[in-house]
Amino acid sequence: MSAPAAEKTGSTVRRDPHAALEIIDVSVKFGGITAVSDVSLSARRGQITGLIGPNGAGKTTTFNVITGLQEPTNGRVFIGEREVSHLPPYRRSRLGMARTFQRLEVFGSLSVYENVLAAAEFHHSWSDDATPPRLVANEIVERVGLSTVSEERVDALPTGIARLVELGRALATRPDLLLLDEVGSGLNHEETAALGDLMIELTRDGTAILLVEHDVELVMRVCDRIFVLDFGRLIANGTPEQIQKDPAVQAAYLGADTEEQK
Amino acid sequence: MEIFLSYTVVGIVAGCVYALIATGLVVTYNTTGIFNFAHGAIAMVGAYTYWQFQDDFQGWGINPVISLILVLFVLAPLFGLIVERVLMRPLQGASVDLTLVVTLGLLLFLVGVAQIAWDPNVTRNLPSFFNGAGFNIGYVQVSYHEVVAVVATVAIAISLRILFNNTRTGIAMRAVVDNPDLLAMAGGRPVRVQQLAWALSCSLAALAGILLAPINRLDILLLTLLVVDGYAAAIIGRLRNLPLAVGGAMAIGLGQNYLNGYAHSGFLNRIQFTIPMIVLFIMLILLPQDRLKTASFSGAVAPRVAGLKSSLIWGAVLIVGTYLVSLSLSDINLRTGASGFALALVLLSLLLLTGYGGMVSICQMSMAGLGAIAMGHVASGGSLLGVLAAIGLSGAVGALLALPTLKMRGLYLALATFAFATVMDQAVFTQVFGTGGNLAIGRPHIPGIPTQSDQAWMMVCCIVFTAAAVAVLAVRRSSFGRKLVAVNDSPAACATLGVNVNYTKLIVFTSSAMMCGLAGVLIGGVTKQVDALTFPALLSLVALLLARVGGINTATGVLLGAFTFALFPVFVPHLPHILHNQFLLTGIAAVSVGRDPNGIGGRIAEGAAYLRKAFGMEAKPQFVATGPVAGTAAAVFLEEEANLVSAGR
Numbered sequence: 001m002s003a004p005a006a007e008k009t010g011s012t013v014r015r016d017p018h019a020a021l022e023i024i025d026v027s028v029k030f031g032g033i034t035a036v037s038d039v040s041l042s043a044r045r046g047q048i049t050g051l052i053g054p055n056g057a058g059k060t061t062t063f064n065v066i067t068g069l070q071e072p073t074n075g076r077v078f079i080g081e082r083e084v085s086h087l088p089p090y091r092r093s094r095l096g097m098a099r100t101f102q103r104l105e106v107f108g109s110l111s112v113y114e115n116v117l118a119a120a121e122f123h124h125s126w127s128d129d130a131t132p133p134r135l136v137a138n139e140i141v142e143r144v145g146l147s148t149v150s151e152e153r154v155d156a157l158p159t160g161i162a163r164l165v166e167l168g169r170a171l172a173t174r175p176d177l178l179l180l181d182e183v184g185s186g187l188n189h190e191e192t193a194a195l196g197d198l199m200i201e202l203t204r205d206g207t208a209i210l211l212v213e214h215d216v217e218l219v220m221r222v223c224d225r226i227f228v229l230d231f232g233r234l235i236a237n238g239t240p241e242q243i244q245k246d247p248a249v250q251a252a253y254l255g256a257d258t259e260e261q262k
Numbered sequence: 263m264e265i266f267l268s269y270t271v272v273g274i275v276a277g278c279v280y281a282l283i284a285t286g287l288v289v290t291y292n293t294t295g296i297f298n299f300a301h302g303a304i305a306m307v308g309a310y311t312y313w314q315f316q317d318d319f320q321g322w323g324i325n326p327v328i329s330l331i332l333v334l335f336v337l338a339p340l341f342g343l344i345v346e347r348v349l350m351r352p353l354q355g356a357s358v359d360l361t362l363v364v365t366l367g368l369l370l371f372l373v374g375v376a377q378i379a380w381d382p383n384v385t386r387n388l389p390s391f392f393n394g395a396g397f398n399i400g401y402v403q404v405s406y407h408e409v410v411a412v413v414a415t416v417a418i419a420i421s422l423r424i425l426f427n428n429t430r431t432g433i434a435m436r437a438v439v440d441n442p443d444l445l446a447m448a449g450g451r452p453v454r455v456q457q458l459a460w461a462l463s464c465s466l467a468a469l470a471g472i473l474l475a476p477i478n479r480l481d482i483l484l485l486t487l488l489v490v491d492g493y494a495a496a497i498i499g500r501l502r503n504l505p506l507a508v509g510g511a512m513a514i515g516l517g518q519n520y521l522n523g524y525a526h527s528g529f530l531n532r533i534q535f536t537i538p539m540i541v542l543f544i545m546l547i548l549l550p551q552d553r554l555k556t557a558s559f560s561g562a563v564a565p566r567v568a569g570l571k572s573s574l575i576w577g578a579v580l581i582v583g584t585y586l587v588s589l590s591l592s593d594i595n596l597r598t599g600a601s602g603f604a605l606a607l608v609l610l611s612l613l614l615l616t617g618y619g620g621m622v623s624i625c626q627m628s629m630a631g632l633g634a635i636a637m638g639h640v641a642s643g644g645s646l647l648g649v650l651a652a653i654g655l656s657g658a659v660g661a662l663l664a665l666p667t668l669k670m671r672g673l674y675l676a677l678a679t680f681a682f683a684t685v686m687d688q689a690v691f692t693q694v695f696g697t698g699g700n701l702a703i704g705r706p707h708i709p710g711i712p713t714q715s716d717q718a719w720m721m722v723c724c725i726v727f728t729a730a731a732v733a734v735l736a737v738r739r740s741s742f743g744r745k746l747v748a749v750n751d752s753p754a755a756c757a758t759l760g761v762n763v764n765y766t767k768l769i770v771f772t773s774s775a776m777m778c779g780l781a782g783v784l785i786g787g788v789t790k791q792v793d794a795l796t797f798p799a800l801l802s803l804v805a806l807l808l809a810r811v812g813g814i815n816t817a818t819g820v821l822l823g824a825f826t827f828a829l830f831p832v833f834v835p836h837l838p839h840i841l842h843n844q845f846l847l848t849g850i851a852a853v854s855v856g857r858d859p860n861g862i863g864g865r866i867a868e869g870a871a872y873l874r875k876a877f878g879m880e881a882k883p884q885f886v887a888t889g890p891v892a893g894t895a896a897a898v899f900l901e902e903e904a905n906l907v908s909a910g911r
Contacts, residue, residue, distance in 0.1 A: 067758045089757035098759060105755035107748040118748045121741040122759050133741070166755075173759055 014078055016042040020177045020208035021066065021097075026075030028061050028232075035061045036072070037232040043177065048199055048209045050219045050240075053229035054252060059212045060102050062229070063179050066210075067099050068092045079177065094126050098170035099179035102212070106162050106169075108155030115154055115165050116140050119172035129174060136172055144168040145194065160186025167195075171202075178202065181212045196222045220244065228252070264401040269523035270516065275408045277515025278415035279474050280538070283492025284499060284507040285422060286466035291501045293435045293459035296350060297673050299365035301467050302489030303372035306482060308338055308468025309475040310380050313388045320386065333472070334465050342464030346457050349853060358672035360857065362622065363810055366803055367852025369486070373800070374846025376482045390476040411473045418466070419508055426504070435459060483800065487684060491538035493677065497545045514538050536689045539681040546678045547666045565816055565860060565867035567743075573735045573817070577728040584724045588717050595832065596716035597788050602828030603723035604784035607730055607777060609809040609820035614734050615774035616806070617815035618743065620750035621767065622676045624802045625663070625683035629656045629775045631797030632686075633782025635694055637703050638792070644704020652779040660775020661768060668764045668771075683799035691794040700793035703786030723784045730777060731817040746770060804845070807852040812861050819863020826851075 016022050019042035028036040036058040043049040051059050064070035066077055068089035076085045079095045107115050120133035120140070141150050144164050149157060154165055163183050170178060180199075184192050192215060199209055199222050213219050219226065220240045228236040228243060230252040236243055243249055283301065290298050298304075314321045315329035324332075349368060353361050380386065396405035425432040437445045438452045445452050467489070474488060494514055499507025514537060521534040533540070568576070588596060608626050615621050633652035640648040667678050695701055705713045705722075712718040737743050745766055749756050753763045786792045808827050813819020830844050841847060855862060 069754055069757065088762075089754075090760050090762045093758050093760040101755065105752040107744075107751040107755070109747055109751055110744065114744055115748075118741070118744040119759050121744065122756075122761050125741075126760050169755070169759065 015040070016044070018044055019078070020045045020080060021210060022078045023062070023066060024076045024078070026062065026065050026077070027073045028058070028065060028070060029073045035232050036065070036229075039075075039229065039232070039234050041227045041234065041237070043208045043210045044225075045176070045208045046203050046206050047224040048203055048211055048222050050223035050226035051210060051212050051229065052214075052216075052219055052226060056231075057229040058232040059229055060181055061232075063099060063181055063210075063212065066092075066179060067097065093173070093175075096174075096176035097179065098173045098175035098177075100163065100166035100170055100181050100183050102181040104159065104162050104166065106154045106165055109153065111151050111153055112146050112157070112165050112168075113137060113141055113150040116146075116168045116172050119169040123173040127174070133172075136174075140168045140172050144171065144198065145191075158186065160188075160191070163187075164195075176207060178207055178209045179212075180209060182214060183211075184213055184215050184218055192218055265523060267400070267402045269519045271402060271404055271408065273516035273519035274512065275411050275477070275515070276519060277512035278411045279470050279477075280492040280495045280511035280515055281415050281508040282418065282466050282470040282473070283489050284495035284511050285418065285504060286463040286470070287493065287496040288499060288501060288504055288507055289422070289435075289459050289466070290463045291496075293438050294350060294353075294456050296353060296361045296365065297501065298368075298463070299362065299676075300368035300372060301463070301493075302486045303369045303376075304338075304341070304464055305467040305471030305474070305489045306485040307341075307372050307376055307471075308333060308464075309388060309471035309480065309485060310376055310482075311337060312468070312472045313386055313475070313480060314380075317386070317388075320384075326391075330472070333468055338464040338468040339461035342460035342462070343457055345464070346460035350460065351453070351456070359622065359859075362673065362676055363807065363856045364853050366624075366807055367849045367856060369849070370800075370804065370807065370845045370852065371849025373482060373486060374843040374849055378840065378843050378846065380482070382482055386480045388472070388475040388480045394476075407473075407476060414469065414473075415508075419504070422504060431455065431458065483798075487799070490680075490684065494538040494542035494545065494681075497542055497549070497677070500549065510541075514541055533689055536685045539684045539688075543666075543678055543681045543685075546670060546674050546681075549674065565813075565864050566871075567738050568735050568817070570732075570736060570739070573732050577732050580728055581721075581724055585721060588720050591717070591720075593716045596720045598828060598832060600716070600720040600723040600788045601785065602825045603720070603727040604781050604788060605805070605808075605828050606821045606824035607723075607727050607781035607784060608805050609812070609824050610727065610730055610734060610817065611774040611777035611781070612806060612809040612814060613817065613820050614737070614777070615770055616809070618738055618746050618750065619767065619770045619774075620671070621771065622672065622679070622806065623771075623774070624676055624680040624799070624806055625686070626774075626778045626805050627797045627802040628683045628686040628799065629660060629778035630782035630785060631691055631792070632656045632659055633779030634703055634786040634792045634796070635701065635782075636779070637783045637786055638701040642704070643702055644706055646706050646708065648704075649706055649780070649783050652783045653776045654779075656779025656782065657772050657776040660778075661772040663775075664768050664771035668767050680799065680803070683802045686797075687794075687799050691797065695792070695794045697794065700791045701786075702791050703783070704790070705787040706783075719787055722787075726780065726784060727821070730780075731821075735817060800845075804848055807848055807856060810856045810859075810861055811848070811851045813863025813866075814859075814861060816860075816863035816867060818866055819861045822862055 014022055015024070022040075022042040024040045026036055026039045027034065039058070039062060041049075041051070041062075051062065053059055061070060065072045065075070068084070068087060076083060078084065079092060079097055082095065084092045084095065107118060110118065117133055117137040120136040123129060123136075124131075124133045141147055144167055146161070146164055146168060149161060154162055157165070163186060167180070167183050170180075184195050187195060196218055199211070203209060211219065211223065223240055226237065226240055226243045227234060228246070228249050230248075235248045235252060236246045238246070283305065287298060287301050290296060312329055312333045315324045315332060316326045317323065345368070349364055353364060390405060390407035391410050392406040394405055394407065396403055396408070398404070426436060427433075434445060434451075434455050435458070438455045445455075470489060470492070471485060475485060478484060478488060491514075492511065495507050495511035498510030498513075499505075518534055518537045521530055521537065525531040525534070584599070588599065591599065608630055611626055611629075612623065615623055633656045636651040636655040637643060637648040640651040663679070663682055667675055670678055705719055707713065713722055738746075745756070745761060749761065749763050749766050756766075757763050782797070785796065789796075804827065808823035809820050810823075812821070812823025812826065827844060827848065830847070834842055858864065860867070
């Protein structure tokens with residue numbers, strides 16, 4: 001009931017009319033602790049948007065708010081034109097959003113291929129995409145480079161590969177908006193480079209990617225725009241060049257880097 | 263006013279007993295993280311042991327005070343120590359489902375032990391303290407027994423409060439569940455603390471049992487389940503907060519007795535005994551549940567799912583094998599075999615719901631009971647229409663039950679479904695069948711197919727089970743099956759991939775209930791009549807444990823589990839007398855074999871995979887979940903055995 005009304009006013013609230021995703025003034029409090037505080041950000045079609053910050057900065061919490069797994073204390077979420085603040089997670093993802101998880105959420109008792117196939121079947125069941133799920137799964141498994149392990153049970157795989165399974169699963173739903181939570185950690189140098197290429201390739205089809213990543217090199221290479229979180233607050237946003245020069249970012253990272261290197 | 267006062271007195275006493283029960287539960291949950299389902303059974307055994315010591319005629323006639331001291335301060339704590347050492351200590355850090363299996367197994371074990379030690383057909387009386395003497399306040403009678411109950415509860419509540427908040431041991435008890443290793447590093451002794459908790463908890467349980475038995479009746483099942491009523495109070499305290507749990511216990515005790523006093527007839531009066539269970543159910547719904555989280559009742563590495571070809575082949579083998587065996591069986595054994603397949607169908611519903619879907623249910627027998635009721639009431643009890651009605655009614659109730667419980671997992675779901683089963687026992691089955699009454703159930707007439715003889719009915723049961731098993735395996739291999747497993751593995755990921763997790767669970771819960779409804783028809787058809795004791799809550803619990811022991815994620819496993827139980831009357835003459843109890847054996851099996859999440863069926867699947875490899879067959883173990891092969895072997899063997907036994911008589 002409230003959703004259509006909110007949608008109407010939505011267009012006046014939104015700040016970035018071209019955004020595939022926009023969140024406005026999102027705050028999350030756990031008990032007395034504020035995990036995310038008044039964060040607004042957006043991700044555009046055909047671009048890779050970075051979301052970086054030290055551990056505990058609120059990146060994953062922000063992802064959870066966007067996907068609907070975490071109810072925010074405050075704030076609104078838009079996917080395209082549509083306000084989704086009050087939609088359950090599955091309704092949001094049916095608008096064309098998919099994500100990966102920092103703490104793995106694979107289907108451990110299924111094989112790699114079945115993980116991707118299941119996602120393709122989900123998509124097939126709620127979208128008007130008529131492509132047979134098995135074709136989609138075959139293509140995706142190939143594309144993310146999992147062909148050699150496609151019959152392995154996922155809970156037997158190393159973390160880095162399991163993250164690629166999550167990526168493949170997300171891609172199998174043909175998302176317009178892709179949220180990647182540290183999908184590159186656990187990968188070696190070549191694999192990371194391939195991952196970067198894959199992301200850039202995806203944006204050419206118009207996909208919007210929101211990327212949480214600790215690998216600064218990768219972030220600076222692929223991102224069009226970067227938002228920086230520290231202690232739940234947005235401390236900077238801009239192009240990779242602007243972010244690298246930003247004194248506030250340097251302070252946050254220099255302060256946190258020594259801890260993270262462990 | 264006198265009426266109000268006297269119901270208040272009785273209500274306070276009931277509340278005190280509930281408070282004692284809840285306190286015992288909270289103590290162990292707080293220190294070990296284990297919810298002890300067997301608490302009620304421990305209370306029951308405590309009451310019986312006390313009776314044994316002090317009864318002058320059938321017991322040993324020891325002075326009641328000495329008996330009481332022996333039971334409460336020596337035997338109960340000792341039992342707690344043994345339980346801690348043998349069963350609970352190895353569960354440190356174990357998953358919720360394993361703690362469920364072990365504590366439920368302990369419950370059944372104790373019921374079995376009590377039934378062997380104290381023949382349930384003999385009436386026993388446990389007198390009140392001071393032989394029921396008391397005094398009057400105005401017109402209200404108060405017995406010293408009731409005074410003892412209240413004083414003991416208040417004293418215990420105060421001393422526990424002091425123990426937990428003001429002593430080193432108590433603070434260690436609270437610390438130990440959060441992080442036993444950290445406590446050990448800080449110089450605490452986690453094991454000692456947990457031993458103390460179990461000893462204390464068992465004493466509290468025994469005291470509750472001894473106080474409760476004279477007020478009600480010394481009856482094994484009644485006492486075990488009455489104590490379960492106290493679980494509601496523990497849940498009100500969220501299993502952690504003692505004052506809240508005690509307050510909840512008082513509210514339940516008083517509310518129940520005011521209903522008894524003021525609603526003399528009608529619906530409210532009838533539901534008074536189910537008040538604690540209803541409270542428990544509502545509290546569980548209101549409790550904040552874990553957000554979409556991962557957990558699983560079945561094994562980490564489930565056996566491969568049988569393919570269509572292999573499940574069809576082995577299904578045919580099972581049917582033909584059963585037919586050949588059935589040719590030479592007596593009517594009694596034909597009915598035993600039929601009830602085995604009917605029970606297997608109940609367990610098969612758990613394969614779908616729990617094995618694949620990860621949702622624990624302790625009310626499958628109640629669902630079967632609903633099916634039997636529909637069958638008996640529609641079209642004079644013997645038509646296919648009745649079968650449809652049975653499936654429909656169970657499915658509908660299953661869906662209604664699923665709606666509020668969809669968000670629950672693990673322990674909470676187990677408690678909620680068990681509460682439902684208990685309410686069905688007390689408020690529905692006794693009403694529908696009447697106390698001591700029964701309902702005639704016919705075997706449906708199917709044109710052109712014989713169904714009426716015992717042999718025909720056994721074949722009907724066998725074929726229905728086999729068809730259902732093939733169907734369940736086919737569902738598991740389908741896209742819906744993948745969705746089901748995916749929802750169990752990670753509900754959060756499913757939701758972010760566009761899956762309506764609750765809807766998926768609703769469908770599974772409903773289908774599972776429908777299978778139970780059908781099983782109810784089969785069960786009813788075996789004996790041709792059912793009564794209030796055909797589908798007790800306790801049997802739902804047995805069903806869950808049997809499925810787990812046999813293997814809750816293979817069709818072979820559930821068939822094995824069901825037949826082990828159903829064939830009990832056949833092989834019992836070969837067992838030593840001390841083991842002549844189904845509950846006892848199921849309990850032992852649960853706490854031993856039930857620890858392996860894949861059960862016996864999983865072992866068979868491993869063995870088959872090994873053999874295939876050894877014989878150089880295709881390395882990929884596609885149909886290693888051998889389908890009903892082992893079931894057939896076991897069935898053939900045991901049925902022949904049955905034949906020998908019946909021939910020998």
